Amino acid sequence: NAGVTQTPKFQVLKTGQSMTLQCAQDMNHEYMSWYRQDPGMGLRLIHYSVGAGITDQGEVPNGYNVSRSTTEDFPLRLLSAAPSQTSVYFCASRTDRASEQYFGPGTRLTVT
């Protein structure tokens, strides 16, 4: 199993550009989540999904969209990048709400 994969590993955007961060898992996990990690802030939940076709907002959803058309994939879209979105983004998945969460390797995003 590859586990949770994320692409790209690094990305630099200009303010106003849009892009999609990709996330995929091959463990047949129902739950998938996107987090951002900033110095002094810890990991914060952006959006999550409890199954294909079901998504919901987390703690910091503004400026991001998600969709879950398949169990495997959970892309995160930045609609109009802002410098405040400079961060490290982690995708995660787990079997159910109580189980261990597996993280992808992260995407380091810089918005200039």
Added chain:
Amino acid sequence: RKEVEQDPGPFNVPEGATVAFNCTYSNSASQSFFWYRQDCRKEPKLLMSVYSSGNEDGRFTAQLNRASQYISLLIRDSKLSDSATYLCVARTGANNLFFGTGTRLTVIP
């Protein structure tokens, strides 16, 4: 107020030392608790869950005090490979995992 608070450290300890980290959580409805380990520029990985009665995994012992709303992690006989950032996590509800900012540990030869 943050949901989960940790002392950011850094903790610099010699090999073989015992070190303890504490963490407090603000929501008394939190149901599950975990310690994750994060190496520099890597993703977090589960170290251990924390059970009400306390639990041990080798050199690591985790404890939960619901009355005081704090969680602790004790590392005995520290190894160089224990150097990392340790994240305290509390789960509230179906999908609300709240992460602390992490405590950085450096084990010195």
